[in-house]
Amino acid sequence: MRTAAVVLALLLAACSRPAGTLQASEGWIRASAVDGPMAGYLSLHNGTASDLRCDGASGADFGAIEIHRTSVENGMSRMLRDQVVAVRAGGSARLEPGSYHLMLFRPQRTLPAGSSSRITLSCGALSVAADFIVKAQ
Numbered sequence: 001m002r003t004a005a006v007v008l009a010l011l012l013a014a015c016s017r018p019a020g021t022l023q024a025s026e027g028w029i030r031a032s033a034v035d036g037p038m039a040g041y042l043s044l045h046n047g048t049a050s051d052l053r054c055d056g057a058s059g060a061d062f063g064a065i066e067i068h069r070t071s072v073e074n075g076m077s078r079m080l081r082d083q084v085v086a087v088r089a090g091g092s093a094r095l096e097p098g099s100y101h102l103m104l105f106r107p108q109r110t111l112p113a114g115s116s117s118r119i120t121l122s123c124g125a126l127s128v129a130a131d132f133i134v135k136a137q
Contacts, residue, residue, distance in 0.1 A: 020047030024130035040102035063106025
């Protein structure tokens with residue numbers, strides 16, 4: 001009887017887990033010599049069966065965080081704000097220099113190279129938190 005209860009509990013736990021998860025890795029922030037905006041980068045993997053749209057981010061170390069994309073037009077580089085990062089079901093996306101990235105505004109503390117900051121990305125009903133390491137670049 002006890003074995004049956006354990007097996008039932010394991011089956012119920014397995015059924016209540018989502019089919020997949022949203023994962024974030026390789027988070028890093030480009031160090032800044034001034035207390036101005038910084039840029040953050042990471043890799044996302046969508047292990048769910050649904051396409052995701054990541055459209056927001058937050059973190060205690062910054063007054064505001066926006067998703068931006070770098071665009072080159074007529075040889076001039078510019079940043080476009082209010083962007084959405086699409087991550088297909090079972091697919092991945094990278095926020096990297098020269099492409100999509102996080103703009104981190106109004107640092108709430110000094111973040112020297114080697115320190116870290118936790119940032120949460122919002123992707124519809126899902127969110128994922130990641131530790132970002134500050135790197136001198």
